[in-house]
Amino acid sequence: MHFYYIDETGCNGRDLTQTQQPIFVSGGIILRDEGWNKTHSEFKKIIARYFDNRVPSNFEFHTQDLFSPNGTGHFEGHTREKRNQLINDILDLVAERKHQYYFFGIDKAKLNAYDTTQVRDREYFDLKTPYLIAYDYLITAYESYTKDKLGQSARALVIIDEKDCFIEEIETITRYRRFEGLKNKRIKWIVEFSYAVDSEKNTMIQISDLLLFLTRKFLEIENGYKNGLSADVKNIFREFYRKVNDRLIYKRVQKEEGRNSEYYNTFIENISSLPTVRWSSKTY
Numbered sequence: 001m002h003f004y005y006i007d008e009t010g011c012n013g014r015d016l017t018q019t020q021q022p023i024f025v026s027g028g029i030i031l032r033d034e035g036w037n038k039t040h041s042e043f044k045k046i047i048a049r050y051f052d053n054r055v056p057s058n059f060e061f062h063t064q065d066l067f068s069p070n071g072t073g074h075f076e077g078h079t080r081e082k083r084n085q086l087i088n089d090i091l092d093l094v095a096e097r098k099h100q101y102y103f104f105g106i107d108k109a110k111l112n113a114y115d116t117t118q119v120r121d122r123e124y125f126d127l128k129t130p131y132l133i134a135y136d137y138l139i140t141a142y143e144s145y146t147k148d149k150l151g152q153s154a155r156a157l158v159i160i161d162e163k164d165c166f167i168e169e170i171e172t173i174t175r176y177r178r179f180e181g182l183k184n185k186r187i188k189w190i191v192e193f194s195y196a197v198d199s200e201k202n203t204m205i206q207i208s209d210l211l212l213f214l215t216r217k218f219l220e221i222e223n224g225y226k227n228g229l230s231a232d233v234k235n236i237f238r239e240f241y242r243k244v245n246d247r248l249i250y251k252r253v254q255k256e257e258g259r260n261s262e263y264y265n266t267f268i269e270n271i272s273s274l275p276t277v278r279w280s281s282k283t284y
Contacts, residue, residue, distance in 0.1 A: 001033040002154060004102075004142045005196075006135065007161040007208040009216045014129050016112035022225045023273050025216040026134035027103030028208030029094065030249065033157075039097050040203045046089045050082075061206045063213045084236065090210060091243040101211050101247040102145075104137050105219050105273035106130045119267045120260040124176040127267070131166055132173065137268060139177050139187060141254045146189040149249070155191045161205050162195040184258055214240045222275045231284040242280070 005028030010021040031039065048055050056074050065073035066083050075083060094101070108130065116127035125132040139158070146156045160170065177187050196202045218241040220226045221234050245251070253272050255265045276282070 002146060002150060002156045003031055003033060003036070003204070004138075004156055004158045004190075005029050005161070005204050005208045006138060006158060007205055007212055008131060008134070008163070009209070009212040011131055011163070012108075013131075013165060014126070016108040016128065016130075018108070021216075022108055023216050023219045023223065024106045024108060024130035024134065025103050025212050025219065025273075026131065027101065027138060027212060027215075029204050029211060030100040030102060031097070031204070035097060035099065036204070039093065039099065039207075042093055042097070043090070043203050043207065046086070046093060050086050050089075060201060063206075063209045066210075067213065067217075087210065087214075087240060088243070090207060091240065094207065094211070094247055095243065099247065100249050101244060102138070102141060102249045103212060103215050104134045104141070104253075105215065106133060106271050107223065107273040110273075111271040114267065114271055116267070118263055120263045121182075122264060124181075125169055125173050129166075129169075131163060132169055133271070135160075135170060136173050136177070137254075139173070139190065140256055141250065143187045143190050144254060145249050154189065156189055158190055158193045159196050159204070160193065161202075161208075182258065185256075211244055214244055218244075218275065218279075219273045222279055223273060234284040238279070238284075241275070245275075 006026060007028045008024065008026040010024040012018040012021060012024075047059070047061065051059075059074055062073055065071065065075045066087065068075070070076065071078045071083060111128065111130065111133075119127055122136070125136060127133065142156060142158065146154050163170070174193050177185075179186070196205050214237065217226075218237045221229065221237055226234075253268055253274070255261070255268075
């Protein structure tokens with residue numbers, strides 16, 4: 001059984017005009033079920049090492065605390081260098097454990113400008129809501145990856161970090177994709193969907209949160225939304241993203257096949273956010 005975690009960053013609900021978070025990103029870590037316990041244990045060791053084996057009794061890993069200018073929460077006052085090393089240690093753990101990752105990024109300005117009446121066969125959710133677009137897209141990508149890359153006997157479980165404001169719509173999309181849509185587009189290799197229990201303490205949700213945050217920050221840099229950042233800061237985020245990119249199951253937007261899919265594929269291509277072609281070598 002493969003686990004696909006779905007978390008998000010840069011979510012402002014249905015608001016597409018919020019300038020502080022111009023990019024929305026959803027996705028998460030991907031791993032086999034037997035890999036969970038070992039990764040959880042190694043993650044705890046990394047945290048313990050960071051705190052010199054004196055982890056605060058009520059510690060919870062929050063990416064925002066880690067990236068706050070001077071650190072907040074349990075990271076308050078910690079040097080940027082020390083916090084950056086923790087980030088690299090976690091990214092290296094994902095690579096060492098051979099876990100994978102996937103994301104779908106949406107440029108909100110592009111979505112806001114897109115005429116969604118051109119998109120067909122997607123009446124079961126709001127095409128102006130990034131969270132719902134990404135959730136539907138990720139189901140397609142994960143179904144395809146499980147079927148085509150993992151073998152006919154592989155099956156998958158999608159684990160969602162619960163988003164209260166979209167619960168009913170998530171359930172509607174899930175039901176439609178499993179039972180009500182066109183037969184050739186119904187999912188078969190994803191056998192179950194679940195919400196993460198106590199997600200703030202769930203190691204894989206925490207790691208997913210970090211991967212997504214790093215992705216969003218780099219996409220904002222690459223797409224011209226953070227030109228005020230120094231070249232040094234941009235390079236730091238590029239090096240983080242380089243490790244993230246190495247774990248991606250797909251590095252391009254995935255296309256759907258079947259009736260009316262060309263309209264949907266055009267929509268996805270036009271609103272998606274990806275690094276520029278020369279992201280790996282460009283000079284900031």
